[in-house]
Amino acid sequence: MTEVVFTVLDSSYEVVGKEPQVIIWGIAENGERVVLIDRSFRPYFYALLAPGADPKQVAQRIRALSRPKSPIIGVEDDKRKYFGRPRRVLRIRTVLPEAVREYRELVKNVDGVEDVLEADIRFAMRYLIDHDLFPFTWYRVEAEPLENKMGFRVDKVYLVKSRPEPLYGEALAPTKLPDLRILAFDIEVYSKQGSPRPERDPVIVIAVKTDDGDEVLFIAEGKDDRKPIREFVEYVKRYDPDIIVGYNNNHFDWPYLLRRARILGIKLDVTRRVGAEPTTSVHGHVSVPGRLNVDLYDYAEEMPEIKIKSLEEVAEYLGVMKKSERVIINWWEIPDYWDDPKKRPLLLQYARDDVRATYGLAEKILPFAIQLSYVTGLPLDQVGAMSVGFRLEWYLIRAAFKMKELVPNRVERPEETYRGAIVLEPLRGVHENIAVLDFSSMYPNIMIKYNVGPDTLVRPGEECGECGCWEAPEVKHRFRRCPPGFFKTVLERLLELRKRVRAEMKKYPPDSPEYRLLDERQKALKVLANASYGYMGWSGARWYCRECAEAVTAWGRHLIRTAINIARKLGLKVIYGDTDSLFVTYDPEKVEKFIKIIEEELGFEIKLEKVYKRVFFTEAKKRYAGLLEDGRIDIVGFEAVRGDWCELAKEVQTKVVEIVLKTSDVNKAVEYVRKIVKELEEGKVPIEKLVIWKTLSKRLEEYTTEAPHVVAAKRMLSAGYRVSPGDKIGYVIVKGGGRISQRAWPYFMVKDPSQIDVTYYVDHQIIPAALRILGYFGITEKKLKASATGQKTLFDFLAKKSK
Known part of the structure; x- marks a missing residue:
């Protein structure tokens, strides 16, 4: 028995001898790449009992459904909350994760069962949630060394013998990240007949760049691409990266390489599991067992200020590489450059520039992506491929587990529209010296102040209770003032955590790695908090609540109108307003007074975001261009x-x-x-x-x-x-x-x-x-x-x- 201190990279599971075993891929404190195997965890789900149902009788009926292949090994009576209300449930445990789907359908039809819940939470994620394990966080665990007979490409394999415990508790101080090995790659394809097809068109160059500065080009011999693909596979195994990055690699590079290798009879054995190949998961990302595959394009997609999402445009915008300082070749020109001996060196330089730009983007994006993974609890290769709504949902699922709140099922429902945020008609013309004032986390703070959530919504025929209700303006939806709802509790923790992280940042110099890590963490927390309102109005949400979203926007409109009246009374001319922002003439003294009134009288935080030296609006909303004090230009809606x-x-x-x-x-x-x-x-x-x-x-x-x-x-x-x-x-x-x-x-x-x-x-x-x-x-x-x-x-x- 030994104590292992490790950080989590990813989790998966396998069934060995009719027994599931959870596999935790990690890095030990001494830098060794490790696998920790836990054979003690079993899949489960909940049966929500109908009011008045006898738990013992229902449990007996459920046990009668047991099948030999994966028997039901436990039906336990439990108390949970469902949309904030206490409910009786039965927790049903079985052996094989795949059997949960079958039992879910059977249990649904049992007399006394109202619904079946949490049967769609994947087994490996269920383990992380129940054990409170987060990626890039350090834990200690008692474990038994195992002989590596299972084909893991790691330094050590351990059998878990105790519950992993966090090494630093819930400390806000930045925990040191392990020294991660990172590999960027990019492929060039020869296609003279339109869009490249792996059945026909060879991979002529695979460019690689690693965190130790190594740059390698694997080059085809004529149109024969067996050699570069084989060399790439061997290089990845030899370098053994923890993270592999690319640009649009989930949708082009990996699928193309996999298909091309299959056609050539080559196994793309680049994983940490001997004989395994990358596979496309249900979320659309490519999974590389034991390694974290990150598509940087996913993050570029979320940057609205970058209008053209090509690698060279994004790299220039983020200051990685200027277009004027690199070779740019259109993909349809690649065959001409490959076939011409005089031009081919330029093509090879183009491949180098592409992979350098990709690696440079990774240096910019990965710190945020890693903190987003840390905050949401989602593995790094999944968090980028997910929408903001899904990221928030996984955070909510973790919070629900801790609060003994049942997770609702995902239900297919039609999209419903509701009135959105207020957008003022702009004062058409050119204006000078204009301040932009932004409400800080306006929608999350509205949800907190008015206790908005599906569990606090007072539906027709229901009473407000002894605490009374908040009533939203215009739409008249009501929400109980007490007790604190699920969303209010979660958001208060999120915003409080962000405030504490930002306070912690002040202890470090801005150029220190600790400061940068915490800064990325507070950005990740902000993204999650700001997604909460939109999440409730998303028809795919587990905690869907159209009335909640409608009420939040109504309170938001009321808040903006109130703020406009205050500004005008102070003599500030309001030029434009959009959702949670106001554009007013910049008078420092009056703006400072305005901010104070908003915070003290309305209870909301508003801050001076920026000042335009000059800005002009047409008559159209959301369309303006402004010159900032530092000479940069903002263009919104004109492009x-x-x-x-x-x-x-x-x-x-x-x-x-x-x-x-x-x-x-x-x-x-x-x-x-x-x-x-x-x-x-x-x-x-x-x-x-x-x-x-x-x-x-x-x-x-x-x-x-x-x-x-x-x-x-x-x-x-x-x-x-x-x-x-x-x-x-x-x-x-x-x-x-x-x-x-x-x-x-x-x-x-x-x-x-x-x-x-x-x-x-x-x-x-x-x-x-x-x-x-x-x-x-x-x-x-x-x-x-x-x-x-x-x-x-x-x-x-x-x-x-x-x-």
């Missing part, structure tokens, strides 16, 4: 982000905003647009910037109208390319007669820039993108196309407006 805008149109719009806000010179913006139009007319714009991308949402024969991307896809099909639903079709519009859609051609089939229909791009791409900004200042399409005429500057506009 041409739809798929039917080409890259050049997006560039033009962004540059126009920058010129107008930074120089206050509308003339300069007009001249810039004219310059771009001239370059387009002279054929100086690369065809790549004119490609319009659109996804095929169904099979070609199912389209009743011939949209441009459909016509382009049909032309690809005729040329021998395979196209399928889900493929992104890139096309350009060429000269000629007839409808625009009939002049859409796959971009790679158009080699001569003189074929491009310049008029289409000017009239339908460049000018409209620019006018979304410049139209406000009186600039017309005619003026953008004409020679310079003496338009007024932004300062002229401001001066005229103020008279």
